[in-house]
Amino acid sequence: MSNDSSDLNKDLIAFLKGSVSKYHAVSQIVNILSNKGFSLLREDQEWNLKRGGKYFVVRNNSSVIGFINGERSLQDTGVKIIGAHTDSPSLTLKPNPITYSSGYSQLGVEVYGGALLKPWFDRDLSVAGRIVFKNSKGDIGEKLIDFERPICVIPSLAIHLNRDANGNSPINPQTDILPILSQNIEGQKPLDEMYFNSEISDKFLKKGEILLDHDLNLYDVQPPSMVGFNEEFISSQRLDNLVSCFIGTMAILGAGSNNTSMIVFNDHEEVGSVSTTGADGPFLDDVIRRVCYSSNDCNVEVVKAKSFVLSCDNAHAVHPNFVHKHDPQHKPQLNGGIVIKYNTKQRYTTDGYSAALFKDLCARINVPIQSFVSRNDMPCGSTIGPLTAGRVGIRGIDIGICQLAMHSCREIIGSKDPLLLRNALSAFLGEEL
Numbered sequence: 001m002s003n004d005s006s007d008l009n010k011d012l013i014a015f016l017k018g019s020v021s022k023y024h025a026v027s028q029i030v031n032i033l034s035n036k037g038f039s040l041l042r043e044d045q046e047w048n049l050k051r052g053g054k055y056f057v058v059r060n061n062s063s064v065i066g067f068i069n070g071e072r073s074l075q076d077t078g079v080k081i082i083g084a085h086t087d088s089p090s091l092t093l094k095p096n097p098i099t100y101s102s103g104y105s106q107l108g109v110e111v112y113g114g115a116l117l118k119p120w121f122d123r124d125l126s127v128a129g130r131i132v133f134k135n136s137k138g139d140i141g142e143k144l145i146d147f148e149r150p151i152c153v154i155p156s157l158a159i160h161l162n163r164d165a166n167g168n169s170p171i172n173p174q175t176d177i178l179p180i181l182s183q184n185i186e187g188q189k190p191l192d193e194m195y196f197n198s199e200i201s202d203k204f205l206k207k208g209e210i211l212l213d214h215d216l217n218l219y220d221v222q223p224p225s226m227v228g229f230n231e232e233f234i235s236s237q238r239l240d241n242l243v244s245c246f247i248g249t250m251a252i253l254g255a256g257s258n259n260t261s262m263i264v265f266n267d268h269e270e271v272g273s274v275s276t277t278g279a280d281g282p283f284l285d286d287v288i289r290r291v292c293y294s295s296n297d298c299n300v301e302v303v304k305a306k307s308f309v310l311s312c313d314n315a316h317a318v319h320p321n322f323v324h325k326h327d328p329q330h331k332p333q334l335n336g337g338i339v340i341k342y343n344t345k346q347r348y349t350t351d352g353y354s355a356a357l358f359k360d361l362c363a364r365i366n367v368p369i370q371s372f373v374s375r376n377d378m379p380c381g382s383t384i385g386p387l388t389a390g391r392v393g394i395r396g397i398d399i400g401i402c403q404l405a406m407h408s409c410r411e412i413i414g415s416k417d418p419l420l421l422r423n424a425l426s427a428f429l430g431e432e433l
């Protein structure tokens, strides 16, 4: 296994560049797994699992579970699970997106998750995601699409027209963030719904295929990059939480086949996780049960009691301009190592015991750790760890690398942290380092 940050960061940046929607991210993960010998299991078919076999299951093309069915008895080993989420805050297209104002055709968008809205202004934006269509035989299919070029923009209002723009100027998510798609020429038919849909059909569908619906989002066309005087940082869209998905995938590729290892990347974390694909849904439990039932004499409760989840999601690094937003004793630094996240009210699932196990693991492989706990006078975020623990009944810990600008459409992590996370996750899955 390479211990070179630059190789890993190059692959990470390519993955982030291609992850213009959660569907694209899952598709890339599926390709990586398939190319490394993992086989697709369909949930609507019986599974005949081989000991030592490598498999993956996809739900709704927005969440994925990959696993190695260990040679040893599952009841003896339990499952080692790495969890993360595939979705990120974004602006998604409404079902009938085209609106008109003052000679412009605009896109009606819905805010997905707790997005920071300001960073979306004055960026070159494109549209990507999935479309659902009917083919000439009457079958329903879906396809990933990406316009690739900047087809719209959300211009700021000039400061001369809003003198309070740098003060307390709230953004109305219904009226202030509609991107401009095109300027309509007087006397000519404006760019309307029919034209927009026919553009999608012409560009992405074959003859005879009829567009029925879509799950599309905006994204910033600026590619991810290394930034900082000494390239200390990586800036990109969707670092929360695709960095954990990518590194988790790299970790399972190197895992041995002795024990049962699993990655679970859920959708809908940013909107509460209650769905068939979310961490507060049945996906992980369903897969663990089916893996268990595929071997003789497997008691799923025993398996769960011996299992452990490393829930990986990004943490807040201390911001040099806003140091007071952190508890004085808990100020994670970019490139300072993996963050263990604590919250006694169980917004994070970490406790003293699970943290001790993880600290011991990291100490053995020389991976530095940091800790995060919110200030008492500020609310704490959450992630998939407590939901997975509550839903499936498997103990675990919440960890992650730290970042700045969380939920912006341009986020920042330290360039040394991905390798540290990879080493920790690989060690967790039992790879020999």
Ligand code: ZN
Pocket (backbone or CB within 6 Å): 085, 240, 241, 269, 313, 314, 383
């Ligand atoms: Zn997250």
